[in-house]
Amino acid sequence: MDEHTFEINRERAIDYLNTRDNVYVFDGFAGWDPKYRIKVRVICARAYHALFMNNMLIRPTEEELANFGEPDFIIYNAGQFPANRFTKGMSSTTSVEINFKRMEMVILGTEYAGEMKKGVFSVMHYLQPVKFGQLSLHSSANVGMDKGDVTLFFGLSGTGKTTLSADPHRLLIGDDEHVWSDTGVFNIEGGCYAKCINLSAEKEPEIYNAIRFGSILENVVYNPATRVPDYDDVGITENTRCAYPIEYIPNAKIPCMVDQQPSNIIMLTCDAFGVLPPVSKLTPDQASYHFLAGYTSKTPGTEDGVLEPIPTFSTCYSAPFIVLHPGRYAEMLADRMSKHNVNCWLINTGWTGGKFGTGKRCPLAYTRRIVDAVHSGELLKADFESFDVFGLSIPTGLEGVPREVLNPSLAWADKEAFGREVRKLAGMFQKAFRLYEGDVQESVRMAGPKV
Structure with a gap:
């Protein structure tokens, strides 16, 4: 994608976010070792996207948040709003793009939360060998x-x-x-993103018990009366997922x-x-x-x-x-x-x-x-x-x-x-x-x- 197309999509995402009554912002870290970590800012229109990244990134302490400063990488998630497929270089209404010069990510036309997680990893996959030699x-x-x-x-x-x-x-x-x-x-x-298909307490007790208040279930069918999830139901997709903070796993190594x-x-x-x-x-x-x-x-x-x-x-x-x-x-x-x-x-x-x-x-x-x-x-x-x-x-x-x-x-x-x-x-x-x-x-x- 050429830079001009990125700029058009970035403008489209920001314009959409500016029309929302509520915009959610989360600041967190990627990388537990302070020598090699980066600061990430997520700006999105859905609370669940912000909570997802709260679970998946490393959550700063109050002191770290107060001194966060400018982020190294920004994600503009306007996933509810489609890309314009007639824009030069676009082929669909979905666009997930990273600009390594600006250190920014723009998401249009998809609400799958995993796009943000993988965007951060793509950036780290570049920075660690090139900038840090790791x-x-x-x-x-x-x-x-x-x-x-x-x-x-x-x-x-x-x-x-x-x-x-x-x-x-x-x-x-x-x-x-x-x-x-x-x-x-x-x-x-700072979290895990586990598949939930056919999940059971017998086969995978650690993951099963990590699904509690604060976790995000994605694409999982549940009974609206009892609020009990059905992990065997593939009515939406077999790619059912759960995002939870790593401390929800009892034997997690923290840090x-x-x-x-x-x-x-x-x-x-x-x-x-x-x-x-x-x-x-x-x-x-x-x-x-x-x-x-x-x-x-x-x-x-x-x-x-x-x-x-x-x-x-x-x-x-x-x-x-x-x-x-x-x-x-x-x-x-x-x-x-x-x-x-x-x-x-x-x-x-x-x-x-x-x-x-x-x-x-x-x-x-x-x-x-x-x-x-x-x-x-x-x-x-x-x-x-x-x-x-x-x-x-x-x-x-x-x-x-x-x-x-x-x-x-x-x-x-x-x-x-x-x-x-x-x-x-x-x-x-x-x-x-x-x-x-x-x-x-x-x-x-x-x-x-x-x-």
């Missing part, structure tokens, strides 16, 4: 209560990033956006930062082909390869119109928010992993025993058991075998997880069909990775699947 990541993070070991979870929506990082035996640093700095790890946000380098990185994928093992130990080159590839499947409810899983490659697990060349983030990640001797695991929370439609989703209990074994160090001591074509190291056994689940080739009844799906997915990886072949070392190129 690595911003689309990841969740938690820390062990006893050992103080930090784990980063990479993954797109629907892969289990929020669910698996909300572990009752560990402290939650954050569920979505972090910075791996020279001194440790800190959360960019959301640690002066400790990560011990483990877990890359989450949801493989709809039922091909990838539920856990693989990655070499440093494989870690760079899979980080750049960012493979998963868009699952129903993640995006509008997705009715069955669609394979997708989202580089650095954050393609919509990538501002710099992906190689910049991958290089910083590899450097930090090498410097601090970090273990990397690829965990598939998708299908087993067959692809979508014939197999079944890997039970959450098995995935939790695998993650527990990563944290305890048990998996490091396991015996490993090679998984053909992809060249992955997979454990031959883990107590509590059946052998046929650990090795997908054993779980499929139709071995010939399994071989076809393996080669098909490998071909997709190779095609997707051609974008980055010229910008990575030979060893990283060779770390992918070989057909």
Whole structure:
């Protein structure tokens, strides 16, 4: 978009906000580490948008608010008012745009609150490497209560990033956006944005109990008489969400930062082909390869119109928010992993025993058991075998997880069909990775699947 079009949309948003009887303003911080944080001002026409950002940004103390001064980044949210689709450069009535020179964001024609959250992350994804020399990541993070070991979870929506990082035996640093700095790890946000589809107190007690007064439910159907939400109702969309302050999670690490380098990185994928093992130990080159590839499947409810899983490659697990060349983030990640001797695991929370439609989703209990074994160090001591074509190291056994689940080739009844799906997915990886072949070392190129 050219700058003139941005100016037209900015003027349109401000004119609309000026016609409202009430305008809501929230000032907050992005980034828990004071050395690397930015000041954000949200100006909007809906109270729920202001409350959403109150939950998602870091809430200043009264003293910090009194001395807030001028913000580093301003969001003008006029989401109720459409963009003019006849303006040069516009193609619809919806417009979400960031001007990095002015450090401003303008929203027209959409009231989805998540646009503001992701706008802040896009800005941080630029500022942290460029201005501060730190690595911003689309990841969740938690820390062990006893050992103080930090784990980063990479993954797109629907892969289990929020669910698996909300572990009752560990402290939650954050569920979505972090910075791996020279001194440790800190959360960019002051809250969580969890999916609510099929939410239950039994499966996800931390998230379920965080939904109380002050939380924002978005797209969730509820009974207007009893005011009880129905988390199984997909009448509006499967992309039902809740935004709540991170302190609503009982084992949240407040402040959301640690002066400790990560011990483990877990890359989450949801493989709809039922091909990838539920856990693989990655070499440093494989870690760079899979980080750049960012493979998963868009699952129903993640995006509008997705009715069955669609394979997708989202580089650095954050393609919509990538501002710099992906190689910049991958290089910083590899450097930090090498410097601090970090273990990397690829965990598939998708299908087993067959692809979508014939197999079944890997039970959450098995995935939790695998993650527990990563944290305890048990998996490091396991015996490993090679998984053909992809060249992955997979454990031959883990107590509590059946052998046929650990090795997908054993779980499929139709071995010939399994071989076809393996080669098909490998071909997709190779095609997707051609974008980055010229910008990575030979060893990283060779770390992918070989057909």
